[in-house]
Amino acid sequence: MDPLRRILFVDDETKILQGLKRMLWPMRKRWRMYFVNSGKQALEILDQHPVDVVVSDMRMPGMDGAQLLSEVQRRHPQVVRIVLSGHSDQDLTLKAVSPAHQYLSKPCEAKLLVSTIDRACDLNDLLSRDNLKQAISRMDSLPSLPTLYADIMAEVQSPDTSIQQVGKIIARDVGMTAKVLQLVNSSFFGLARHIIDPVHAVNLLGLDTIKALVLTVEVFSKFKSDALPLAFVEGLWHHSLFCGELARRIARQEGIAKPTVDDCYMAGLLHDVGKLVLGTNLPEDYRRVIDLMGQQPLCAIEAEMQIFGTTHAEVGAYLLGLWGLPESIVEAVLYHHFPHHFAANEFVPLSAVVAADTLSNGGNLHPNPDDPASENLLTYFSRIGAADKAASWEQLHDQVKEEVS
Secondary structure (H helix, E strand, O other): OOOOEEEEEEOOOHHHHHHHHHHOHHHHHOEEEEEEOOHHHHHHHHHHOOOOEEEEOOOOOOOOHHHHHHHHHHHOOOOEEEEEEOOOOHHHHHHHOOOOOEEEEOOOOHHHHHHHHHHHHHHHHOOOOHHHHHHHHHOOOOEEOHHHHHHHHHHHHOOOOOHHHHHHHHHOOHHHHHHHHHHHHOOOOOOOOOOOOHHHHHHHHOHHHHHHHHHHOOOOEEOOOOOOOHHHHHHHHHHHHHHHHHHHHHHHHOOOOHHHHHHHHHHHHHOOHHHHHHHHHOHHHHHHHHHHHHHOOOOHHHHHHHHHOOOHHHHHHHHHHHOOOOHHHHHHHHHOOOHHHOOOOOOOHHHHHHHHHHHHOOOOOOOOOOOHHHHHHHHHHHHOOOOOOHHHHHHHHHHHHHHHO
16 A cells, blocks of 8 residues: 555646645655646546545636536545635635635645645544545535524525624534634635634625525535434534533633633534534434434444444544644544543643533543543543542533523
8 A cells, every 4th residue: 555645736837836846845755746737637647546635726727626626526535625726716716615625825835735735634544434534525514403504594595684693693503613614714715714703704704705605505504304313413402502612611710711712612512523424424324323322321432333433523523624623623523532542731622622521411520430431531631630620610510501491
């Protein structure tokens, strides 16, 4: 097996390709690189050679970047798809929203380009099953609760549309929030900044762009009632919102800086997004997971391992990583069931999410010699200097629960 990562660059301008070759020359010992000047040539390379990542320009004659990436998505769904473009044509950008995982703007510094590609390649280590990688890589949206989907459609079509109200609706839904954060944390609309607040994200995108995304691109989708029991999805939604709020309050109580507090909230909201991914792509198998949990004393990750050979934590981290969400969010999603495997020795979003998830699932943060998971929690919280925080965090949990009730 080729140990080198295989990267395909596509741009119709010869000078751009030459510049990329010079800029990326130091990567030749780690990457096997292909440089072609048309979508047609790119597809020929993909048909002949395994490729990990495609990096394409947008405006090209014959087959533009969006058309190329759509074809790659259809024919080679496991390939990570990145746009590298200097064009700001909104119509063309809107076409790229569905097939592209990430969007980088020209000129792009070598460090950013290399780190983006490396991070995308590293995600392959999370999942061993190719069918899961292909299914997740094909995803261009996460399904929303039917009621919230109806709310957002009604709001953007109203003659009195309010950008604030649109933001509030999106902030209440896991799937919509993840998609909007993908767009603002990449350069799809020239933003490319660390934005975690979905209301702020919507304001940055603007009402016209949001309307186009919802009505023309159909960037949001409604959860199909025949996929999973609606009660399960609604329970997941309530749990996610609860964990997000509790994680935020824990972080505030610990005196964490506001940007990290915001990360804690968003990590809590998105920590179980992998369940949505699995339930959407493999609904029959995920119903088996739900049945197993009902028949045996198994938690979700134990049942998922039996059915899929992986868990919602890895699957959720894989998707959010593909979409370019901040590293602290991806780490929290990946390690929220196994924090003792995470190397950091300080309070991070993962810390707040682990505490919030444990408490909201009816667990406690006190050591229990009969429960190995409890010992792992104690090991982790002791390492970050938070072993004595259980009582105060439990009080926060009770406060949030009372307010929600």
